Amino acid sequence: MTGELLRSYLTGEFKVQALDLPDADAATAEAEADIRRSMDDLSRWIEDDVDVVAELGCGYGHNIFLLHEISAQRRFRYLAATYTEASRRICQRIAGFLPEARIDVAFVDHKDLNTAVFESPEKAVVFTCHSLEQVNLLPETYFRRLAKVAPKVRGVHMEPFGFQLDQSTAAAKHHKEWFEGKGWNVNLYERVREAERDGLIEILELELNKYYPQPNNPISVVVWEATN
DSSP states (O other), X not given: OHXXXXXXXXXXXXXXXXXXXXXXXXXXXXXXXXXXXHHHHHHTTOOTTOOEEEEESOTTSHHHHHHHHHXXXXXXXXXXXXXXXXXXXXXXXXXXXOTTSOEEEEEOOTTSOOGGGXXXXXXXEEEXXXXXXXXXXXXXXXXXXXXXXXXXEXXXXXXXXXXXXXXXXXXXXXXXXXXXXXXXXXXXXXXXXXXXXXXXXXXXEEEEEEEOSSTTSOEEEEEEEEOO
């Protein structure tokens, strides 16, 4: 149902209706399956006593709405945070089609993170997906601030950073050169490790090149927990 709502809204007609869409080609279907798999995996990191699940850099909210579909029986609050006003408007309007979901929409700037938008939860899960990739250099305060948004915090980052750890293959070297050419992120993993060395977080899981929704831009995953 959520997919129908999204497709209907994005027609610009501002009404809910089922649309006949052409069959997706194999590559598109595989990419969509990978995105759903990533949200299925994310849901397993969300324990039942979590107050808020926040996506930082959510765009129009596709991942949030998919996660809600997967986790419909769970009653945590969602925080859909994104940078542009247009994305926030779209996300807010789509959220209006899901009155049973508690979805708050907010502004976020990865370069100057304002954690007040979390509204002091007791236990938070914060995730990003293909969002930090577009921030050339994350500030050294980034994970320091995230680790303090609640007494208990877990972070899940699904981002293309595998080349930052391993450049032993031609594909990884090309990935690195491509990111450098676009001015995209080159220090995500460095910042995560700094935060761990400083005693702010503990890395729970690290998996390189796990998802391939974009064939030449594979998503790696790092999961951490604050040591507050």
